Amino acid sequence: MVNAELQDDLRTEAQRLGFVACGFTSAAPDPQRAARLEEYLGEGRHGSMEWMEARKAQRASPQGLWPEARSVIALGMSYAPDIDPLALESQPEKARVSVYAQGRDYHDVVKKTLKALARWLIERAPESELKVFVDTAPVMEKPLGEAAGIGWQGKHTNVVSRNHGSWLFLGAIYSTLDFAHDTPGRDLCGSCRACQDACPTDAFPSPYKLDARRCISYLTIEHKGEVEEDLRPLLGNRIYGCDDCLAVCPWNKFADAAHRHLKLAPRQELAAPDLAAFLQFDDAGFRQFFSGSPIKRIGRNRFVRNCLYAAGNSGSAGLAPLVRGLCSDDDPIVADAARWALARISAAP
Ligand code: B12
Ligand code: SF4
Ligand code: SF4
Incomplete structure (x- = not known):
């Protein structure tokens, strides 16, 4: 020991x-x-x-x-x-990272x-x-x-x-060393179900169990093809990952940004970015902007795909010219997302 x-x-x-x-x-x-x-x-x-x-x-x-x-x-x-990580929920032309x-x-x-x-x-x-x-x-x-x-x-x-x-x-x-073991963490969720109720896609089949296939984090980061049409509206303006279930946890009241590791400070330009700017990325621009960021991992096409779903969900006519331009993108998944977004913008009241 x-x-x-x-x-x-x-x-x-x-x-x-x-x-x-x-x-x-x-x-x-x-x-x-x-x-x-x-x-x-x-x-x-x-x-x-x-x-x-x-x-x-x-x-x-x-x-x-x-x-x-x-x-x-x-x-x-x-x-x-x-x-507040949920602050951009009501600003559909902003991208939520x-x-x-x-x-x-x-x-x-x-x-x-x-x-x-x-x-x-x-x-x-x-x-x-x-x-x-x-x-x-x-x-x-x-x-x-x-x-x-x-x-x-x-x-x-x-x-x-x-x-x-x-x-x-x-x-x-x-x-390979034998350390003395600590006592396991005790479940303090009690009767709370805030995270279960907050999930936009109903990704929890039951408490403590996640179905990644419905999770926005999976859909925007891991999922390579087209996102199923019935899930696209639920993505809202979340273009990379999702914080909703974490953000509503009452135990966050004890969390303090002063304890955040210094090297994990957020980049100012990702706090409330415009979808319009992200829709204009080509491959080189994307890689340069996200150098050193985990977002770089998903590549320009998946990133722009996500931004197009968000543009469609915004219903914003101001984004239509950019979206229209992407309907003929070389990547078929980007082009499909653009056509979907354009139809959704056109149908918006
Ligand atoms: C695959 C993966 C994902 C997948 C699947 C997530 C999942 N829940 O499985 C996706 C892409 C969806 C994902 C999303 C996210 N991820 Co992730 N992900 C991972 C990864 C690589 C593996 C997780 C894994 O093993 N899943 C397999 C299943 C079996 O594990 P499980 O969820 O632990 O399942 C347990 C429960 O279901 C429980 N259980 C089952 N039945 C019952 C019944 C009862 C009564 C009870 C009490 C428990 C219980 O037992 C299971 C086994 O312990 C880990 C890194 C790693 N190597 O561990 C990071 C990791 C889990 N992710 C992380 C983060 C930060 C996220 C996101 C917050 C990112 C974001 N903001 O978008 C989201 C959160 C989504 C969520 N609510 O889980 C962190 C979590 C940190 C933490 N504090 O826990 C990790 C640990 C990475 C890291 N190194 O920090 N992730
Ligand atoms: S990360 Fe978002 S979509 Fe995934 S389980 Fe949590 S609230 Fe639901
Ligand atoms: S919000 Fe936090 S305390 Fe409440 S059930 Fe979810 S994980 Fe547990």
Whole structure:
């Protein structure tokens, strides 16, 4: 067992580096966690994210990915906003970019900070080995975060923290060391169902379960083709991700933007951008504007597709000339979205 002093020092170092939450749990398999992943995949709730199915055994438990792992160090970094993320709901000609994507790519910021913490640990325990993860590896970061006590998986399925609400990015370090385990986070959702009621697309078949196929985050970021016509009006002006279920969580009252990691500050020009400007991006302009942003990942075509659905939903005749120009776009999915948007604008009262 790792001595208590090293474990305490590690928590302090995590905090010094900018993680607001740090907890420890076992790397051993947890049958309930594995069964719930199985159920999620079995019901097809992951949609076209085949990579979830492909590495199911590794995802189900830390030791499934790395048999030598003994402990998981779960970490949380705050990205608490200082403005109301829902404020642009009533301004249809503005584009809503979810809070998590308004600043620098969190993958880079969290990964870099995890690596700094990893270096610190290896210097003190050179005989040990570790691996660091954020988001992209087959790791179930949310249930591991809950098991390590940094919060609980709320009814919107994300980890909620008593101190930082729903605005935490998660990261994990798998280690060959035996750390003492923290007490798992206790579910404090109670009778609240604000997130369930706030979801514009009814993406929760029941509390604690998400059907990604209906989630705007999935539709605008992960989904490659055309979005089904009956879902398009529900996207509103959300062009990259969605914050609605997170933003209404009452535990956010304890979140404070002062605890946000310095490198996660939002870019001013993404706070209330005009749809009109985004509709004019060509490939080079898109890549230049979103350099260092997670948005760059989806490419110009999917981004403009999303902006066209939002333009259609705005019903704004002022956007019609730009939309009309995109009806003959080289990308058939963009052209389809433009035709849909134009029809919707024409039909608007
Ligand atoms: C795939 C994925 C998505 C998909 C699917 C999301 C999902 N809920 O599965 C999509 C694209 C929709 C998505 C959206 C978002 N994501 Co995402 N996503 C992931 C990813 C890569 C894997 C998640 C996963 O394993 N899903 C599989 C299912 C099985 O997991 P689950 O939701 O945990 O399912 C549990 C519950 O259903 C529960 N359960 C089931 N039945 C029951 C019954 C009861 C009674 C109870 C109590 C529980 C329970 O058990 C299951 C297993 O624990 C993680 C990163 C990672 N590697 O972990 C990020 C991650 C979850 N995403 C994150 C974020 C920030 C978002 C968005 C907020 C982004 C945005 N603003 O648009 C939205 C939030 C949408 C939402 N409400 O979940 C963060 C969440 C941080 C946090 N505090 O929890 C993560 C951890 C990335 C990170 N490193 O920070 N995401
Ligand atoms: S992110 Fe938006 S669409 Fe997805 S579950 Fe939450 S409220 Fe619903
Ligand atoms: S909004 Fe309510 S039900 Fe949803 S996660 Fe927060 S406390 Fe739980």
